[in-house]
Amino acid sequence: MRRPQRRGAAKKTRLQEADEIRLLDEWIEAAKPLSGTKPPPPSKSAGAGKAPPAARKHPEYSACTLFDELPLSQMTKDALRKNGFTEMSEIQRAALPHALCRRDILGAAKTGSGKTLAFVIPVIEKLYRERWGPEDGVGCIILSPTNDLAGQIFEVIKKVGEFHNFSGGVIVGRRKGIEMEKEHVNSLNILVCTPGRLVQHFNETANFDCSQLQILVLDEADQILDHGFKSQVDAIISQIPKVRQTLLFSATQTKSVKDLARVSLRDPEYISVHEEARTATPDTLEQYAMIVPLEQKLNMLWSFIKRHLNSKTIVFLSSVKQVKFVFEIFKKLRPGVPLKCMHGRMRHVVQQAIVADFNESTSVLFSTDLTSRGLDIKNVDWVVQVDCPESIDNYIHRVGRTARYNKKGKSLMFLCPEEEAMLEKLKATESKIPIHIRKPKAEQLEQISQNIASVLVKFPNLQQLGRRAFVTYLKSVYLQKDKKVFDLSKFSAEQFAAYAASLGLPVTPTIRFISHKKNVSKKDMVDLDKKQMKSSSKPEFIINPQVNSDLTMGDGDDDILYPKKPIADANMDDELDDVLRPKEPATDTNIEPEKIIELGKPLRKKKLKINVHRPVGTRVKYDDEGNAIPPLASVAEEVASEPVVHKDKSLFCPCF
Numbered sequence: 054m055r056r057p058q059r060r061g062a063a064k065k066t067r068l069q070e071a072d073e074i075r076l077l078d079e080w081i082e083a084a085k086p087l088s089g090t091k092p093p094p095p096s097k098s099a100g101a102g103k104a105p106p107a108a109r110k111h112p113e114y115s116a117c118t119l120f121d122e123l124p125l126s127q128m129t130k131d132a133l134r135k136n137g138f139t140e141m142s143e144i145q146r147a148a149l150p151h152a153l154c155r156r157d158i159l160g161a162a163k164t165g166s167g168k169t170l171a172f173v174i175p176v177i178e179k180l181y182r183e184r185w186g187p188e189d190g191v192g193c194i195i196l197s198p199t200n201d202l203a204g205q206i207f208e209v210i211k212k213v214g215e216f217h218n219f220s221g222g223v224i225v226g227r228r229k230g231i232e233m234e235k236e237h238v239n240s241l242n243i244l245v246c247t248p249g250r251l252v253q254h255f256n257e258t259a260n261f262d263c264s265q266l267q268i269l270v271l272d273e274a275d276q277i278l279d280h281g282f283k284s285q286v287d288a289i290i291s292q293i294p295k296v297r298q299t300l301l302f303s304a305t306q307t308k309s310v311k312d313l314a315r316v317s318l319r320d321p322e323y324i325s326v327h328e329e330a331r332t333a334t335p336d337t338l339e340q341y342a343m344i345v346p347l348e349q350k351l352n353m354l355w356s357f358i359k360r361h362l363n364s365k366t367i368v369f370l371s372s373v374k375q376v377k378f379v380f381e382i383f384k385k386l387r388p389g390v391p392l393k394c395m396h397g398r399m400r401h402v403v404q405q406a407i408v409a410d411f412n413e414s415t416s417v418l419f420s421t422d423l424t425s426r427g428l429d430i431k432n433v434d435w436v437v438q439v440d441c442p443e444s445i446d447n448y449i450h451r452v453g454r455t456a457r458y459n460k461k462g463k464s465l466m467f468l469c470p471e472e473e474a475m476l477e478k479l480k481a482t483e484s485k486i487p488i489h490i491r492k493p494k495a496e497q498l499e500q501i502s503q504n505i506a507s508v509l510v511k512f513p514n515l516q517q518l519g520r521r522a523f524v525t526y527l528k529s530v531y532l533q534k535d536k537k538v539f540d541l542s543k544f545s546a547e548q549f550a551a552y553a554a555s556l557g558l559p560v561t562p563t564i565r566f567i568s569h570k571k572n573v574s575k576k577d578m579v580d581l582d583k584k585q586m587k588s589s590s591k592p593e594f595i596i597n598p599q600v601n602s603d604l605t606m607g608d609g610d611d612d613i614l615y616p617k618k619p620i621a622d623a624n625m626d627d628e629l630d631d632v633l634r635p636k637e638p639a640t641d642t643n644i645e646p647e648k649i650i651e652l653g654k655p656l657r658k659k660k661l662k663i664n665v666h667r668p669v670g671t672r673v674k675y676d677d678e679g680n681a682i683p684p685l686a687s688v689a690e691e692v693a694s695e696p697v698v699h700k701d702k703s704l705f706c707p708c709f
């Protein structure tokens with residue numbers, strides 16, 4: 054933001070600004086686009102790519118292609134040029150002329166197409182033309198579903214508003230930060246925040262005042278208006294003026310009149326620049342799906358990473374515990390590429406550091422859906438979805454982390470045979486998602502379950518994490534709304550046992566499913582889970598006999614893909630190995646081997662009762678060095694979960 058000036062110069066500036074604002078208001082009014090209109094394609098718009106004809110006093114701006122052709126303040130134009138923004142994207146071309154006329158906007162455009170600038174520029178220009186100053190308090194609120202995205206939006210505001218004189222801030226984060234925010238929040242002209250944090254200020258910050266609010270923005274609007282934020286958004290709307298400009302943007306925009314009415318939109322311009330597009334995802338995105346049995350997921354993920362060591366990859370998993378577990382295990386197995394993890398249980402400052410680091414490095418980021426929306430991470434080569442997305446929208450946002458702003462990118466989704474209904478949904482015509490099925494080459498599929506099991510023997514604390522990963526994964530599937538795609542009863546007890554073994558677990562954890570209660574509420578599930586966890590460190594998985602007898606072993610296609618026999622017999626298709634194309638080993642092999650010195654007491658051993666669900670003779674046992682030995686059905690020994698004291702805790706991802 055601009056530095057203070059001497060009195061005389063300041064007066065001169067104020068007069069110049071008053072003049073500029075008057076001219077801008079006249080121009081915007083005189084040449085405003087008709088409501089409901091969209092700009093013609095750039096090639097057809099008059100003067101496309103050239104500076105505005107100086108001759109006409111108020112040149113047309115509804116069809117221009119350059120930021121310089123728009124009725125924007127010079128300070129904004131200078132800031133845009135300084136940051137390399139010259140030509141507008143489709144959504145910016147279509148939305149900005151209407152937004153500058155102070156109209157409400159319901160904007161939809163593909164991921165990575167520049168929606169942020171489409172709302173940041175109107176915010177800055179609106180406050181400038183209203184002569185808003187630091188002493189005027191809160192003039193604009195921008196709501197974001199996550200702290201990271203709020204931080205990213207604020208960075209764009211700082212770039213575009215560099216030469217203006219506004220104050221702004223990101224109010225996010227945990228409980229303790231709010232005290233410091235309370236002293237400043239009223240003096241901020243632009244607030245970028247999550248709904249929960251803003252409600253906290255309405256409830257707790259004395260004289261927190263938004264009565265003069267000029268403009269409200271909802272980024273990822275469909276998620277903000279979703280039931281998850283309902284009470285918070287309703288509370289916010291009740292505290293701010295109804296007469297204001299409102300801008301809603303998303304790649305998967307809601308059209309629910311009910312939802313839109315909640316934010317008191319007034320005759321919004323519905324701007325969906327890709328509605329007629331052939332695909333709902335970026336044209337530069339190559340999308341693949343593979344049918345992967347549950348117990349093969351980690352093997353497939355490991356094989357993929359080993360063959361893409363020079364790629365920047367985001368891996369989506371469905372729960373925090375899975376992210377932590379897979380990150381820790383793969384870190385110990387050292388694939389030859391730096392690994393990072395990201396989830397909502399991390400402090401905001403840690404999340405920011407990881408995103409910043411991931412932006413600058415070629416590495417693999419294991420993440421929950423915290424990073425699935427909005428995050429603009431540079432040059433992601435691959436998005437890998439190990440766990441099935443909960444909806445088409447969730448799929449679109451996840452894969453939208455790559456192939457951003459005309460760059461190329463690839464995505465790969467693992468689907469269990471039992472989840473093939475999701476593939477049908479994605480391939481349905483109305484989804485407009487050009488996804489291709491790929492079959493990996495069998496010989497490139499590395500089996501790492503025994504390696505994982507050895508790591509768990511060496512690091513018993515990871516066993517508990519592995520059990521939690523198993524439990525939270527099944528719970529995440531169980532709680533999904535779409536029962537056509539997510540139906541645990543399609544899996545057999547043997548498959549769950551095999552899945553547990555693929556996580557290196559010597560015993561299949563237990564979750565007591567009350568399968569006769571069809572709709573166990575999330576709260577009951579959590580209570581049950583907590584009770585379960587308290588009662589025994591080793592929860593057991595009990596398949597309800599009724600469910601078990603209904604289960605039919607996968608036959609049909611999946612026998613062609615992955616017969617239950619050892620993988621070598623698999624009748625894998627030779628074609629199209631582009632997904633697991635072999636790569637030369639990464640040049641960046643400065644992966645420090647983890648120096649772990651076990652300083653604790655000698656580990657106690659205790660006997661486990663035989664896990665009835667694992668067929669006799671199939672349990673893997675380990676010697677004291679953690680090496681797997683031929684499975685015996687007699688007794689499995691599990692190393693007690695005493696902590697291994699790590700030589701240098703800093704070796705651990707902060708998330709652990």
Ligand SMILES: Nc1ncnc2c1ncn2[C@@H]1O[C@H](COP(=O)(O)OP(=O)(O)OP(=O)(O)O)[C@@H](O)[C@H]1O
Nearest residue numbers: 140141142164165166167168169170304427429458
């Ligand atoms: N006019 C432009 N010229 C050049 N680069 C641009 C332009 N507009 C946006 N970008 C760049 O494109 C990238 C994606 O922009 P942005 O994050 O706003 O996309 P988005 O539509 O909000 O994506 P998502 O739907 O995932 O939130 C950013 O790196 C941004 O700097």
